[in-house]
Amino acid sequence: MVDVEQKQGKATPSGDLAAEYAQWQSNDRREIIPPLGFREYWYPAVLLKKVGKHPKHVKILGTDLVFFRGKDIEVACISSVCPHRGGNFQEGDCHWKGTITCPYHGWTFSETGELLAVLVEGDDSKLPHLGINARTYPTRVLKGMVFVWMGEGEPAPIEEDVPPEMFREDAHVLFHLEYWLVNWRQSVENAADAHAPYVHRNSFRTGQVAIGFSGPVGPRADAVNGRASIVRSFRGRGIQDPPTFVNFTKLGHKWPKSRWRRLWNWAFKYGVKRNAKAKPTWSVLEPAQQEEWGGSLLHLPGMVRLDQRG
Template sequence: MVSETKRTDLDRRQLAPALGLREFWYPAILDKKVGKKPIRLQMLGEELCFFRNEQGEVSALSDICPHRGASLSQGDCHFKGTVACPYHGWVFNGQGECISVLSEGPNSHIPGKVQARKYPTLTLKGMVFVWMGESEPAPIKEDVPEEFFEKDSQILYRIADWPVDWRVALENSMDSHVYYVHRDSILMFARGPLDPYGRSPRIRPVFVGNGFNVIWGDLEAQGNPRRSWGFRDYFNILRGKLAYQDTHEGLGRWPKSKWRLLLNWVFVPANKRRWSRPLTTTNPLWGAGHHLPGMFRTDMRTHMYTRMCVPISEGTTRIV
């Protein structure tokens, strides 16, 4: 049994901060979600308040009012381009400057002397990105994939909060669980029993130096030729002339039945067309794999799948 101390020493995920890497741009919120009311969002353990500035663009301030610590997002946007604290009515603009104090009137001496923390923001393809660092923002093209800057690219979003550490969520993106947990999903059925190169839709982990890589199922070693696959091969698998199932000693075969193939043979033409397409991107900076600060990408030939893991707090992650 490995002790907890030893286990921590062996867990390289602990080398990354529990609340994420700060000097980066992160996706925060869809632009269309920010309307007439301020919105609170937690990122990297910090509370942010989002609202629209005088130019109609989304700005982000610390949600903690510098006066008495009230939540700005519980206030109102009484005047265009501003947010007012719900406690004493301190009004802040998109730059974080206090420009009025409603509880003291127009003659208050506070405006111009108080500043709420401002987080730099940029909106790309409908997504508001926030610079979470303390230093001057880096060029956003260093942290955000190239398609966000391409005029004709189309980006679809799905955002969900997971009750898991961001480091685990990122690691999970390259993991053999996909071929078991999601084995009955449409995507797995669409892959067919073998990919266009004759490889099994299962992977084996291979440790390489300070991490691991994967190899595809070794059904070629069971007698399957490495070539393109078609309808005839389904019948050869069912007749036992081609390998499809693994044999687990003392247990049996997996998948248990070859008849599940009947559920996916219709996907063969589309699957072959998809994998005959060129890569979506040939840019090594934004190809498949892991990218800082917490991103995983895989090239599906018809599109790029990107998972961005944004720490919310210790143990919770926003998946974009």
């Protein structure tokens, strides 16, 4: 129940609502989210064409990595910190294919991180026979993009973290890389929160349909194969048309304020319905889920998939 003071906006929630609010607060887990990101995932790292004769530096999750061409694998990835005395592999050399040499004392490692030679000691050196290894990271090249597994354990199937189009021969994938000076949590939250029906209500695309109402519960979160967390947005297929407007009782007004949008919606109605009937291609979802939910979703740690069908 909501009391009078609360209705007037003068009090914090009471009764059932207060209990619900307290529960919500106790469930707040934001503080345990790692500021530098979740590690047990595959991440897009660098375009294959950018990995050439020299070590290519990329920083991911606060870790400095170096990519270079492999011999038995397409692209190798190694921590930029040399296990000898911390020399920086970013300044190193790839004298022989599938190897990287530290710029400080010439320790030379294979694409799997095994120490092969110490160039300053000659072939008599015993060090290459002691089982010394540099930290390497598994990689996979798909559609010209090098993905890297940042986790400590065995890599999960990359299919769980990468859009299915990356494996389809008939899919054309375009890449655009851009650095944002923001912590990853803000950008992911922005993709998942409920600002769009208000902030973007008059953009060309969202203006084609009735104004959105996300409801008090928000999108549904779920896990794929017990690890890949996803948040799905509620959209299009099989869903009833949203209301033209909503009366807000405490406010005493309706939203949206005018009905001009209906004319605009009518003009785009045919195209919107036709697009909504197109089959989704998101194979991570079960077929039944694809029917129920559209293809838009947020897939942790940082993939946002937008369904532009309708």
